[in-house]
Amino acid sequence: MKIIFAKIGQFYRNMPLKSKILFICYVQVLVPMIFIGYNSYVRSSIAIKNKSFSYSQDVLKMIELRIDDLRRDIDSFNLQLLYDNRVYDFLVSSKKRDALKNYSDTIYTRNILRDSVLSRSDIESICIVTNSRNYIYYDFDRSKPSISKRLPYSYIYSKAMKQRGKATWVVYKNKDNVKDIYVARIIYNKDDYKPIGLLALIIKKNFIQSLYNDLSEDFVHNISILSYDNGEILNNKGNNKYISVLRKSKLTKSGEHFIDAKDKILISYVVLKQPHWKIVYHIPFDKLYSDINKLRLDVILIVIWSIVILYAVSRIMAYDIIKPIMKLVHAMRDFEAKGVHRPVTMKRNDEIGYLGNSFNNMSEKIDYLLNMMYKEKLTRKEAELKALQAQINPHFLFNTLENINWMAQLNGVKEISSTVTALANLMEASIGKGDKLIRLEDELKYIDNYVEIIKNRFGDRLVVKKNIDERALNVYIPRLLIQPIIENAISHGIEPVRRNGVIAIKAKVQYNDVIIEISDNGIGMEEKELEEVIKSVETGQISDNKNSVGLSNVNKRIKLFFGEEYGISIKSQYDKYTKITVTIPYEVKGGN
Structure with missing residues (x-):
């Protein structure tokens, strides 16, 4: 690692100054911008996901309350039918009465059922089944098969018996799709509390859907209602590809949500206590994060524009800084190679201008000193030549004094000899032999x-x-x-x-x-x-x-x-x- 960092450091040090300035500008702007953009994107994603879950839970609980109100209203309605004494008497003594009386009570009961269906918009069909499997019924939509033919009597009867006189909501499925929604109740004898009949009615699916049709269209399209065993009660056709995902999901605790990363959907749901249905809201990631994706695109565009603007500004700044420095570098190279002083003109008062002025002063002084040294060297050579030439006369005089000294000694003139010897010694000192x-x-x-x-x-x-x-x-x-x-x-x-x-x-x-x-x-x-x-x-x-x-x-x-x-x-x-x-x-x- 140290070798790698050392190579990176050496590479950075060898980069041109212009590249270093551009690199530092890019790092100082792009790194914080990318960090801020990424952080904003992540935080916004979390905020939108939490907001979507919170909003979906509020809406789902509102639908839950509306369905619960419908359940209470249906329960109250079928109790009112059972409180009718003529209907009750008909069920208790239908075998003991004569045919005319039995026919009259049958017509009466059918009329009550008809009035009940016509007075309500949530009931599609209704019937009362005696122990002898006689059906008294009324169907709102005659184009569909009658409830007497559609009712799975044994299945509904067994479900109703488990509730012991309470109304039970039963979904009848054909494979995974719910065919009909039944509300059934066993009718008991008041005296011995033995079953005397079955009251069953079919709830309109479209009425249940109308409970939340006042919501936004996008929200309605993403709502599905499943039975306790994940049967499809209500579902928009556009959500068919997500139904398999919803059925596989373990939707147990009410008011939860989870993310299916494989199919890229957010699922939020509530579980009804009665009738144990699951109201599910799902939203694909592409819809959930549509605003985030727009934000991401905006961030990318901002980064791109920032790079363009940064590139232009940094080029201008680098040019403003590098150009005078390159002038200095060229002037230094010329001065180093040719020894010629050429002033660098810089009309600025910043640090670069100070460097330029200092270089001008320094190069001018160096040029002056070089000229002085050159002249001094010439002068010194001339002086040495003159000195060599001047030494000829002292040496000649010194030799002449030596000759006079010998002549004085030969003639016995000691005063002249000693004076000449002393003068010769001084001449030797003045010539400067040695150090x-x-x-x-x-x-x-x-x-x-x-x-x-x-x-x-x-x-x-x-x-x-x-x-x-x-x-x-x-x-x-x-x-x-x-x-x-x-x-x-x-x-x-x-x-x-x-x-x-x-x-x-x-x-x-x-x-x-x-x-x-x-x-x-x-x-x-x-x-x-x-x-x-x-x-x-x-x-x-x-x-x-x-x-x-x-x-x-x-x-x-x-x-x-x-x-x-x-x-x-x-x-x-x-x-x-x-x-x-x-x-x-x-x-x-x-x-x-």
């Missing part, structure tokens, strides 16, 4: 050579005193660093006065530094002149005072080699002294 840094001990030898040459001019009038800490002798300093200070002290300090000149050189180690002090008892400097010299030394600017040129040069060399914290300091008092203090780091190992 740029030398030990302080070697620097003091060069000073001795310089003083020996100068003494030919000043004689005993010039004295040089040394007080050197032995630890400081091995410290490395720039070549000919102290000699210009000695030369400056003699030229500008001792030479203008008539008294003997004394130059004191002191060197000591103090913490991590070496302090070198060069003092003379010469003319010194007035306060104003001292300020000018100090300013010239500190700033490095050339002053009219010749005394400051050599000191400024020494100070610059110290700072270049050792850093800004090192350098020289100057103290002086007119006609008394001048003291130059050199501060350098205590380093006993040399370097370039």
Whole structure:
């Protein structure tokens, strides 16, 4: 998994910036939109399913109440028939009466049955059957077979006997279809409570259906009424394909619902206590979720339009962001390949504009520095050529001095020999063989050579005193660093006065530094002149005072080699002294 995530991360990092921006825009918009759409769809589906179940239960219970009212009304009606004394007397004594009386009571009973059927819209046929199986009946619809022929007497009689005088609702099926709906009641003798007849009537199916015909057409078409053994009492022809599903379903508890995922229907039902019928409402998923499907289609269309709009907006945004960045990238590549500074024009004040301005400033400075380095390299080469050419004369002069030295020794002129030797040593130091840094001990030898040459001019009038800490002798300093200070002290300090000149050189180690002090008892400097010299030394600017040129040069060399914290300091008092203090780091190992 780590390898897969690493590859995905690497792939994302290698994607162009434009693709990354578009990808992030799509993810930020599409993922929440898909999540919200899916969540809305699921919640709406659950809400619609629950609402459909709740609504169907309300309607089914209303139909249940109407059927129960019909049952109560039928029960009351057949009791009224039995309360008629003439009808009762006819059933009790039909065998004992003469034919004329029996015929008269028969006509009377038939007329009562006829009036009852004609006065009610829920009864199709009615009959009273005596124990001798004589039928007194009336049929509302003469086009159908008579109830005397349709009535399954034995079956209905056995069902009615189980109710012991109460009315029973019996559905008579032909295979799975209910042929007739009977309401039957056994008629008992009041004296001995023995059966004396059977009252049976057929209920109109269309009347039962009329109990809920006032509902919406879609709802009516999806209602089916089944018997307790799942016989089809009422059903719309369009629901035939679902009847087998309803018959297989275990509809036991009243007020329940379930989903048949195989046939994709929602089934809601109630079970009547009497006459144990099942009122079933079913709705296919395509109808149940028709609004949801519309919502889903709307969500899909919204997502598609969002993608289109997002694509257009993100392309514009990406173009607005990527275009200036690509300008920067091309400018960087050109600058990297060709080294040519070409300003990037960006008329914006955001972060990208800041990057463009920064790149312009940076490339301009780099271009300037490259040009400076190029010019400096040319200048350096010219200087090296000139230096090589200039070294020819010192070497020639050095060789010439060596020849003079040998001639002076051969002629026994020691003063000329020693002076020429000292001058040759100084010439060797000025040519700069070896490292740029030398030990302080070697620097003091060069000073001795310089003083020996100068003494030919000043004689005993010039004295040089040394007080050197032995630890400081091995410290490395720039070549000919102290000699210009000695030369400056003699030229500008001792030479203008008539008294003997004394130059004191002191060197000591103090913490991590070496302090070198060069003092003379010469003319010194007035306060104003001292300020000018100090300013010239500190700033490095050339002053009219010749005394400051050599000191400024020494100070610059110290700072270049050792850093800004090192350098020289100057103290002086007119006609008394001048003291130059050199501060350098205590380093006993040399370097370039």
